[in-house]
Amino acid sequence: MSAQPFETAEKLENAAKSAVANIKDVASQEFDYVVVGGGTAGLTLAARLAEDPNVTVAVLEAGGEMHIHDSIIMPAQYGREHGNPTLVYPHQTLSQKALGRPLDWQRGRGLGGTSAINFLVFQKPQVVDIDAWEKLGSPGWNWERYNAAVKRVETFHPPTENPDGYHKYKLDSFGHKGPIHHSYPKEVSGGEAQLKQACANIGVIATPDPASGDIRGYGTFPNSVDPRTYTRSFAATGFFVNAPHRPNLKVLINATGRKVLMREPAGGSEAEAEGVEFEHEGTVYTVKAKRDVILSAGAIRSCSLLELSGIGNKEILEPLGIKTIVHNPAVGENVQEHMLNAVVWETKKEEYGFETLDLLMDPATAGKHIELYKQGSGLFTRQINSLIWLPLSEITTTPGRYEEMVAAEEAKIAADLADPAKNRPGLKEQYELMMETVKNPKAVNGEIACTAFCFPSPNGQPEPGKTYISLIGALNLPFSRGYIHIKSADPNVPADMDPNVFDHDMDLDIIVEMHKWSRKVAATSPFKDIIVKELAPGPSVNTDDEWRAFVKANTGTTWHTVGSCTMAPRDKGGVVDPSLKVYGTKNLRVCDISIIPLHISAHTQATAYSIGEQLAEIIKAEAK
Template identity: 45%
Template sequence: MINVEEVVGETFDYVICGGGTAGLTLAARLTENPSTSVLVLEAGLPHINDPKILVPCQFGVTFGDPKYDWFFPTLPQKYSKDKEYFWSRGKGLGGSSIMNFYAWIRPPAGDIDAFEKLGNPGWNWEDYAKYANRSETFHEPSESQKSLYPHTFEPSYHGFSGPIQTTIPHHVHTVDELFQATMLNKGAKAVKDPFGGDTTGSWIASANLDPRTWTRSYATTAYYLPNKDRPNFKVLTEALVAKVLFADAPADAELTATGVEFIHEGKTLVVHASKEVILSTGAIKSPQILELSGIGTKEVLDKIGVAQKVELPVGENVQEHTFLGTSFELNPNIHHETYDLMRGPAFAAEQLKLHTELKGMHRLGITSFAYIPLSLANPSESPSLIASVESRVEEAKKSGNLPPGLAEQWDIQLETLKDDTLPDLEIVAFPGFFTTVSTPEPGKSYVSILFVLNHPFSRGSIHAKSSDPLDQPAIDPNYFENDFDLEMLVQHVKFIKSMLDTEPFKSGVIRELDPGPECTTDEEIREYIYATHVSSWHTIGSCSMLPRAKGGVVDPKLKVYGTTNLRVVDLSIVPLHIAAHTQATAYVIGEKGVVSFSGLNSLSLIDTSAADIIKGEA
C-alpha cells in the first residue's frame, strides 16, 4: 500500500475504483503484465491480519460496525409495511468478501446462459465454469470428515490452481444427515456435485476456507497479499471515489475518462488514468458514482444538480435476494454439536484456543443446501401460482409501461418456473438458532431452516440523492411490488413446515419455535415474512449488462455505453438474478473482466495469462 502523496496528480494506466472482491481480482490479473501500472482506490481500511475477518464461525460479528460495514439504509418499503432495512456491505480492502458467510456456491447453468440470451455474447455457462475454475484451488475433504459423512464431488467441476482456497468444511454432520435425508424423502434428488451447473436437488456446499490454516480465503489474502510487492500494483486505502473525470468532447461524441476525483482525509484530490478507469465499487456505489459523474437519466441528474453527459438508465433493474428463517428445537436424545454452544463465553473462548491448533468449531461452515422447483414444493398449487404470475406479466406487457428489456427478462423467469428441472426455492440448514422472534434456551440445540427468494419479479432502484459523494444513495429494492415474490416465500414456509411430517425430520426435532405451530394460514405466514425478512446481501442489476436499447448500462465487454474507456466490473452488471449466493460470481466477473480489455471475445484465452491478454491489446 502507498501514501496519498504517491498518487495525487500522478498517472496510472488503469485506475480501479474499489478494492473489493472483483476489484482486487482484476488488479492482480492486470498487473501480471509488468509494464502495466494499476492503482486501486479503496474507501475503507486495509484490515490486514484482522481475526474478525480471518477466523471463521463468527457469523455477523462485523455487521453494523462502521469500521467494516457500510450499513446502507433503504427507503421505507411501500409493499413491506413501510419498513426500512439495512444492507450490510464490506467496507475495506476485500469488500464484502471480508464479511460474508463464506458459502462458495455457483449458480445453475441456465441462469448464466440467460445472460447470453439477453444479448451478451460470450456470457454463458461454459465460459463461466472456466473462469470459476480459474479462481479457485479446491481441497478435498479430509479422511476424518469423509468417515463422518460420505462426501461426493467431481474433480472436473473444480479448479486446483487458483488463488481462492475452497473446501468442504468441517460441519455438524448430524444436522446435515437430518436435513439431507429429509430432502430426499420429500422428493429432491441427491446432487453428487453442484458445481457443474446442475444445482436442482439437495447437496453439501463448499466454503472459501483454507484448510491448511482454517482461515477465510478472500480477495485480500488471495489476490492482493501474494502480489502486493509488484512495483506496478498500487493500493491506496481510505480513498473514497467521488466521480470520474472526462476529457472535453463535442456533444455527440463518446466520452474518454481521464481520471477520478477522490476524497482522502477530508481533501478532494485527483489521480489520472492513461488507459482505463474501472468502477468496481459494487451494486450500491457504482451507480452512485456514475450519476455523480454525469452518467444517468436526466430526471435523476437534474434532481441532484449534476449536468448530464450520457443518458443511461443507471441504477435501475435492481434485483435483491431477501431471506428469513424458521427454527426448530432438536431432539435432545440425539447428540448435536451445533453453533448454539458458541453462546457460552467459556466454550467460545476455548474454541478460539483450539483454532490456533487447527481444531475446534471455528473450522465449521454452512453446508446443507437444497434448491428445488416450485412443482416439488407444492405440486397441487404450482400450476395456478405460475398461471397467476404469467397473467400479471402479460397484463404489464399490454400496458406499454414496462422499462425496455424487462418483458424479456420476465419471460426467461417464467420459463424457469415452468421447467421442473430448474430450481425456484432455496432452502438452507443452519446448525443453530438463527431466527429473531423467539429466544433460544441454554443447553438446547436447534436447527434453523433458512430460505431465500432467488428470482424476484420485482425491480428496484439505487440512485444518488444529492451531489455530495459522502451522502449515501437512495436504495429502493421495491420488495414485494410484485406479489408473486411474497407468495414464493409463503411457499417456502409451507414446504418447511411440511418437513415436520417427513422422517427423519419428524422425529429429529421436537418443537417448532419460529414462526410457531400456531402460524398456519397464508395470511399469518405473510405477516411473519413482513416482520422478519431481511437482505441477503446479493444485490445485482444496477448497471446492467444489456443491449443499450434494452436498458443496458454496459456492453458485453463491460464498457459503459457512451464512453471509450470507462468500465464497470462488479456484480452490478449482472442483468438477471441467479439462484446462488453471489461471491463466487463476483470473482468470475473480475477474472473475466480482464479479457474485456484485450478487445477479444474468445474465451479460449482462459489458458493464456492475463499478461498475454493485455499485451495482445497493445
C-alpha cells in the same frame, strides 16, 4: 493439523504493511488503469491486470485492511461485524411499500469487500442462469466462459474426512491452481445428516456434482476457507496480501471515490474518462488514467458514481446541478435482490450429542472452542454447507398451487408490461426467460439453506444452553424490480435505495411455499426425531395469510444486489456493453455484480470473482 489463526492474522497484517500504497504514490499520478473499489471483483481485476509488468494499476479502496481482524479471518462468526461502520457500510433502503419498514443493506467496507464479511458459501449457479445473460444480448457471457473463469480463481481442497460420502462432488468440476481456497469442514454440523436423510425419504435427490451447473436437490457446497490454516480465504488474502508483490500495482486504502473526471464528447465522439476525484483522510485528490477507469464499487455505489459523474437520467441529474455527459435512464434501474426468512426449531442436544453455534453464547464454551479451533476442530470450523435447491413445482405442497401461482404471475407480468410507469426496455425479455425457468422441471427456483444455529427473528430468540437448527427460505429469481439513485451532488450523501421487494406476490409466495415445504421435511424421520419444538414462527402460523404476515414481519435481504449497471444492449436497458464499457464512453467500465442483468440461483461470491476475471481477460485481449 495445528492451526494458529491469531498468529495468521498478525502475519497477514505485517505482510500488507509494505504493500499498501501511500497517498503520494497515487495522488496526481497517472496510471494505465484506475480501479475504484478494492472489493471482490475489483482486487481480482487489478491483480490480473498487474500481471503485465508493462502496465500500471491503481486501486482506490474506501475502507481499510479487513484481513487484520480476527473476527474476519476466523470462520463461523457470521454477522459479528455487521453494523460496525469501520468494516461495513450500514446502508438502509427506503421504507418498503410491502413491508412498511426499511431494510438493512450492508456491504463490506475494506480490502476484499463483501468477500470479507459474507457467510463463506462458494457456489456456482445453474447453467440456465448464466446462459440467460448471453440470451439477453451479451455475446460471450455464457456458462462455458463463466465456469472457466471461476476455475482460474479457485483452489478446491477435497475433504480429508468424508464419512459415508456425505459430501458429493467431482474434482473435474473445480479449479485447483487459483488464489482463492475453498474446502469442506472436517465435521458435519449437528442435524444436517438427519435432514439429508429426511429429504431423501420424501424424494429429494442428492446433488451428485454441485459445481457442475446442475444444483438441483440436496447438495453440500464448499466454503471459502483455507483448510491449511482454517482461515477465511477472500479477495484481500488471495489477490493482494499473499499475492506476489508487484511494484506496478498501487493499492490505496481509506480513499473514497467521489466522481469520475469526464471529458465531454465533441463532434459525435464518445465521452472520455480522464481520471478520478477521490477523498483521502479529509482531503480531495485526483488520479489520472491513461487507458481505463473501472468502477468496482458494488451495486449501490457504482451506479451512484456514474450519476455523480454526469452519466444517467438527465431528469435525475440536472435538478441536482449535475451536468449530463451521457443521458441513459437505465443507470440505477433494474435492481434485483435475494430475500430470505427462516423457520427455526429447537433440537435435542443431550439425546443426540451434537452442538450448534448457539452454544458459543456462553463465554466458557466459546473459550473451549477457540482452543479446539487452534487444533482444526470444534464449532469455529463448522460452516453452512447444506443447501437444498428445488424447482417451484417441487416446492409447492398443495395440489394445484403451482399452476395457480404461475397463472397469477403471468397476469401480473402482463399488467406491468402494459403500465408505462413499470415497463421499460428489456423487461419483457427478462420475464420471458424467468418464466421459462419457472416452468422448467429441471431448473431450480428457490433455495433452502440449513444453518446449525438459531436464525434470529422477533418471533424467536435463542435461549442460553439450548441448540437450534434453521431452514432459511431464500428467493433467488425475484420478479420485483427496484432502483438506486443519488439525491444530492454531494458524494457523501447516501443514495435513495429501493429494491421494491415483494412488488410481485410471486416473490413473497415462493418463500411461503418454501416454509411450508420445510415443515413437511421437519415432520419426516429422522429429522423430526431431533426436534423439540418449532421456535419460529411457531404452531400458531398455518394459513397462507398467516405465513405471509410472518414473512413480511421477519424478512431480510441477503445483500446480493444486482442490476443497477445492467449489461445488455443499450436499447434493452443496458448500462454497459459486453466488454463492460459504459455506453457513450470511450474508456469507462464497470466491474462488479451490478452488471448482472438477471439474477442467479446462487450465493454471489464466486460470480463476483468471475466478473473480475473475465473483464481482465477482455482488457488484455483488447490491448494486444
